[in-house]
Amino acid sequence: MSFVQRRRFLWILFLAGLALLAVVANATTLSRLRFEELVNQATAVARLRCIGVESRWQEGEIWTETRFETVEVNKGLLPGVVKVRMLGGIVGHLHSRVEGVPAFRPGEEAYVFLWQRDGEPIRVLGWSQGTFRISRDPKTGVERVTQDSAAAPIFDPQTRQFRHGGIRNLPVAIFQLKLRKALDDKSTLSNQD
Amino acid sequence: MKLWLKRICSTSLAIFYALWFVPLAQAYSFDMIVPDVRQPASISGGSACPVRAHQLTAAGSIAVQWSTALNTNPVTILTQNQTASGRLTEVEQAIAQSMAVWSGVSGTTLLPATFTPLARTSTQAACGPDGINSICFDQADMAFTPGVLAFTRVITTDRLGVQVGSSAVSTQLGQILDADIYFNPSDSNTAYATPQALAANPKAYDLESLLTHELGHFLGFSHSAVWSAIMFPFAPAPGTFSGLRPTTQQADAPLGDDDRTGLRVLYPDPSDVVHQGVISGHVFPANPLALPASPPGVTGVFGAQVVAVDSATGAVAGASFGGWSCASPGPAQFDGGYEIDALAVGHSYTVYVEALNGVVDPSQISNAIDSLCRNVMTDPGWPPLQGCVVPAADISFTARTRPGP
Numbered sequence: 001m002s003f004v005q006r007r008r009f010l011w012i013l014f015l016a017g018l019a020l021l022a023v024v025a026n027a028t029t030l031s032r033l034r035f036e037e038l039v040n041q042a043t044a045v046a047r048l049r050c051i052g053v054e055s056r057w058q059e060g061e062i063w064t065e066t067r068f069e070t071v072e073v074n075k076g077l078l079p080g081v082v083k084v085r086m087l088g089g090i091v092g093h094l095h096s097r098v099e100g101v102p103a104f105r106p107g108e109e110a111y112v113f114l115w116q117r118d119g120e121p122i123r124v125l126g127w128s129q130g131t132f133r134i135s136r137d138p139k140t141g142v143e144r145v146t147q148d149s150a151a152a153p154i155f156d157p158q159t160r161q162f163r164h165g166g167i168r169n170l171p172v173a174i175f176q177l178k179l180r181k182a183l184d185d186k187s188t189l190s191n192q193d
Numbered sequence: 194m195k196l197w198l199k200r201i202c203s204t205s206l207a208i209f210y211a212l213w214f215v216p217l218a219q220a221y222s223f224d225m226i227v228p229d230v231r232q233p234a235s236i237s238g239g240s241a242c243p244v245r246a247h248q249l250t251a252a253g254s255i256a257v258q259w260s261t262a263l264n265t266n267p268v269t270i271l272t273q274n275q276t277a278s279g280r281l282t283e284v285e286q287a288i289a290q291s292m293a294v295w296s297g298v299s300g301t302t303l304l305p306a307t308f309t310p311l312a313r314t315s316t317q318a319a320c321g322p323d324g325i326n327s328i329c330f331d332q333a334d335m336a337f338t339p340g341v342l343a344f345t346r347v348i349t350t351d352r353l354g355v356q357v358g359s360s361a362v363s364t365q366l367g368q369i370l371d372a373d374i375y376f377n378p379s380d381s382n383t384a385y386a387t388p389q390a391l392a393a394n395p396k397a398y399d400l401e402s403l404l405t406h407e408l409g410h411f412l413g414f415s416h417s418a419v420w421s422a423i424m425f426p427f428a429p430a431p432g433t434f435s436g437l438r439p440t441t442q443q444a445d446a447p448l449g450d451d452d453r454t455g456l457r458v459l460y461p462d463p464s465d466v467v468h469q470g471v472i473s474g475h476v477f478p479a480n481p482l483a484l485p486a487s488p489p490g491v492t493g494v495f496g497a498q499v500v501a502v503d504s505a506t507g508a509v510a511g512a513s514f515g516g517w518s519c520a521s522p523g524p525a526q527f528d529g530g531y532e533i534d535a536l537a538v539g540h541s542y543t544v545y546v547e548a549l550n551g552v553v554d555p556s557q558i559s560n561a562i563d564s565l566c567r568n569v570m571t572d573p574g575w576p577p578l579q580g581c582v583v584p585a586a587d588i589s590f591t592a593r594t595r596p597g598p
Contacts, residue, residue: 060321061346062348087344087346093352095226096322097224097346097564099410099415100426101336120335126341127340129340153547155498156420157420157421158420160507
C-alpha cells in the first residue's frame with residue numbers, strides 16, 4: 001500500500017468514525033448529554049452513599065425513593081440526607097419497570113448528577129447518564145468511577161467489534177479533576193455572561 | 194484480549210449443549226421477573242427461575258389507546274399536514290405503522306390480529322396504571338429530566354390472579370398488566386416528527402423510530418447492546434431514522450435480526466420450523482480463583498456480552514448478557530451459561546464474546562439482569578434455598594471455550 005493509499009485509508013477510517021459518532025448522538029429514551037452538559041444542567045452534583053430504598057404508590061404510580069447520605073458536594077447545596085425519587089419499583093405483587101432508571105442498593109456510593117424543579121422531588125439528571133457508580137478494588141483499594149450508560153460494551157455489526165463509550169473505570173481522583181474542570185469552565189462562562 | 198477472545202469464541206459453535214439448563218441466560222435482553230415462591234405453587238408456579246415479562250398474544254388481547262392531546266406550546270409533535278384532523282391522522286399512522294413493524298415479524302404468535310384497532314382518547318392524563326395501555330405525548334410526568342425523550346413504564350406481576358385497574362387478571366407469570374409510553378412534552382428543545390415531516394425538520398427526532406423502540410419495551414424487551422438493533426438504547430440522530438422504513442413487502446424492515454430473533458423467543462410460534470436453532474455454552478475463567486468469592490456459588494463469568502453473527506450475511510442474529518442458568522425450582526445459578534435461541538437452522542454462525550470492563554454492578558447494565566434474584570434480604574420470608582444474589586460482573590479473568598462433546 002502506497003503512502004497516498006494509506007493516507008486515504010486513514011481518512012476513510014476517520015470519517016467512518018465521525019459518522020459512527022453521529023449515529024450515537026442521541027438515545028431513544030435518552031438524548032445524549034455530554035459530561036459538560038450534565039455539569040451545566042445539574043442543579044446539584046455530589047458523591048452520595050445510599051442508605052435506604054423504599055417503593056410506594058404515590059400520585060397514581062409506583063415510585064422508588066432512595067435516601068442518600070451526602071459524602072461530598074461538588075455543585076449546589078444539599079442537606080446531609082438527600083431523597084431522590086425515581087419512577088418504578090415493587091409494591092406487593094406489582095413490579096413497575098422503566099428501562100434506564102438507575103436503581104441503588106444500600107451501601108453503594110456514586111457521584112450523582114441531580115436535577116430538581118421548584119416544588120418537585122429531586123431526580124437523577126438523564127437517568128443512567130447522570131449516575132457514576134464507584135467501585136473499590138479490594139486488592140489495591142483504588143476507587144474507580146463508571147457511568148451507568150457506559151457500563152456495557154456495544155457490538156458494531158459492521159466492524160464486528162465491541163466498542164466502549166462514556167466514562168468507564170476512571171480513577172476517582174481523575175474523575176474529580178474532570179468534574180472540577182467542567183465546573184470551573186462553567187463558572188468562567190457564567191462570568192462572561 | 195478482545196481479538197484473542199473472539200478467536201477462541203468463534204470456535205464455540207462446537208459447544209452445543211442440550212437444553213438441560215432451562216432457561217439459560219437468554220439472548221437479547223428481556224424484562225425478567227422472579228415469581229413470588231412464598232405464594233402457593235398454584236399461583237406462583239413454585240419456581241424461583243426468572244420468567245420473561247410478556248403480553249398475551251391471542252387475537253384482540255392487546256388494546257392500545259393514544260391520547261390526542263398534543264402539546265401546543267411548544268409544539269413537540271411535528272406533522273406535514275397542519276390541519277387538526279390531518280395531524281391526528283398522521284400521528285396515528287406512525288403509531289399503527291410502529292405496531293405493524295413488530296407484528297410483521299414471521300415465526301411469532303404476535304400477529305396483526307393480536308392488537309385491537311388503535312383507539313383514541315381525548316383525556317389529558319391518559320397514561321397511568323389503570324390497566325389500559327396508552328401512549329401520551331402531552332403528559333408531563335415527574336420522571337422526566339432534561340435529556341429524557343421518552344420512556345415506557347411496564348407493570349408486571351409475580352403471581353397469578355393479579356390485576357391493575359381494569360386490566361385482565363393475570364393468568365400467566367410475567368404477564369404485562371399495563372404498559373404506557375410517555376413522550377417528553379416539556380423540553381422546548383426537543384421535537385418529534387412523523388416520517389412525512391422529518392425531512393423538513395432535520396432537528397426533530399423520528400417519531401416512528403422512537404415509537405418502535407418504545408413498543409419493544411411495551412412487548413417485554415429490555416435494551417440490546419447491538420448497534421443495529423431497534424432496541425439499542427441510542428436512537429438515530431435528529432433528522433434520521435432507524436434501519437429502513439417499513440414497506441408493504443417488509444413490514445418489519447426497521448428491525449435488526451437481533452430484534453426479530455428476540456421476538457421469536459418471546460412469542461414463539463410452535464409451527465415455525467425455520468427458527469429452531471440454538472447456540473448455547475458457558476464462559477469460564479481460565480483461573481477459577483478469578484471468580485468472585487461473594488456471593489458464593491459463582492462458577493462462571495457473569496455479564497459477558499455474547500453475540501452470534503450469521504456467517505453468510507454478517508447480520509447479528511442474537512446477543513445476550515451471558516452468565517446464568519436456571520433449572521426449576523430455582524434459583525438462578527451463575528455458571529457462565531448463555532443461550533441464543535430461535536436461530537434459523539442451516540446457517541453458520543460466529544460467536545463473539547466481550548467481557549464488561551471492570552467491576553460493574555448488575556443494575557448498571559440493565560433491569561434484565563438486575564432482577565434475576567430475590568432473597569430473604571429483598572423479600573422477607575423468602576425461602577433461603579430459592580434465594581440468590583446477582584453477582585457484580587467483573588472481567589478480571591482470562592476466558593476460553595471448551596471443545597464441544
